[in-house]
Amino acid sequence: MLNYIKAELYRAAHHMTVYLVSGILLALALAFATMWVGPFTFPNMAALLSVTMPVGLFMAAVMDVVVVSGIHRTGSLKNELSFGIPRSRIYLGKLTAAFLLSVMLCALVLGGFLGLSCLLTAPGDPEETRVVLAVLGYVVAASFPLWLGALSVTHMLFFALKSEVMAACLTAYLLLLGEPMTAIFTMINSETIAAPARAVREVMLTTPFWKYEGELTWQLMAQNWAIGLGWLVVSTAVGLWVFRRAEIK
């Protein structure tokens, strides 16, 4: 498994898209930081960062796409299978590599933003800084499993569907429109539709981000981990099940 992950990281290191995506996201983070530099102190900037957590869902999805895109189109999977690499190792190895890349990208963007803010803004009140950084740490920790869920769902869709366009559209729908569309059903004046819609909305990957506006409790943290890991486990199980039976050409 270690060799498999190392090979995936070697391949990603030679993929222009990794540098392009990282560069664009870092540039956006730095541009966003410089926009607020004038009137803002460092704690203000850190607080600002706390509200950008949903972006992590897309970063995770994009990093997974970098790893898995072309697996069906290039036909390279047959090289791995014919050498006797188990399908589960291929699926999980690529998932782990995408996860590691996402963590690296996340550290780069968060670090870049905070580093630049630290350099360009006034330090602010130490107590305020401590509280804001604690909040930032909390939201990152609470968002992490949701990012992981987004990553594994993207992974499952790209493995299960032969059409990458279809997989990309479904991923985008799930991360962008899934929750608002479900929210519409919760407003229907019929409990037979609204009640299940509410239940579905509760476990969607994007819903927990709304709750950061309220009280940040350990219960919320636990809920997020349950939702994120639930998506990870279910989508990985489905993805593996489909991939084990797939015809590889």
Place this chain on the structure above:
Amino acid sequence: MAESVLVTRNLTKKYGPATVVNNVNLNIEKGQIYGLVGRNGAGKTTIIRMVTAQTVPTEGELSLFGATEPGALGKMRARTGAMVEIPSFYPYLTAKENLEYYRIQRGIPGKGCVDEVLRLVDLKKAGGKKFKTFSLGMKQRLGLALALMDRPDFLLLDEPINGLDPEGIVELRNLLLDLNRERETTILISSHILSELENLATHYGFIDNGRMLEQISAKALKEKCRACLELAVDSAPAAARALEQGLGVRDYEVLPDNIIRLYCHLDEPARVTQLLVENGVALRSIEQKGANLEDYFLSLIGGVRHD
């Protein structure tokens, strides 16, 4: 007894109602160069795809180096090298990077093997070029390089000659013969270019419509395809006597239905006819026979189809 490398028992693959491979029993032993002969769509590639785990058999079982269980089969596949259909690599990586990726993935120690196989397939100079710029022939060579990277004991090649220029075909043939001779690499090679297989194979499997029609050694096939005069007579024993006494021949064969195959005096059909008539043997027909691999295959499948 030689070690069995690949054995299949009633191997079957169905796609919906269509049976693409139908109860195929294969037996490839160590050191053989096994030519899988069949038309397009006969089931050759599907058999190789089942052996290389790209598709799961519907029925039957296969054994690789004696292993039949899925886990053990996976381990044995590590002893194989395969090139199935058009070689597939990452287009944005160079030839060398692609091979390096698979080297790391397979845990093959030492970077030297990448250069070695690139040299072996004459791609050393093109190692720094991106795969997307490769011609079909170069892709075939790179596919072969990957198949050879971990010095496999068993090489599975599906139509490896496709896209190669004449020089490349000769080089490939020599390379495969060297591997077979020097490393005792067992090779399964499928091709529809039968003249090329004739120069390589030690054994043949003829497949049509998913069914294995015949498995035969090259030696036995050569014997069957030997040039001869085929005589249809009213009495084979009388004709045999006449041939032995009149021409002193020993190199002949008596087949059912009073057919005699004479492997000498091929350019003297008139003399043979006269001798038989003089000895009171009625000759129904006399025909010069002899076949190459292509003729033999066509006779097996019942001639060229025009559908």
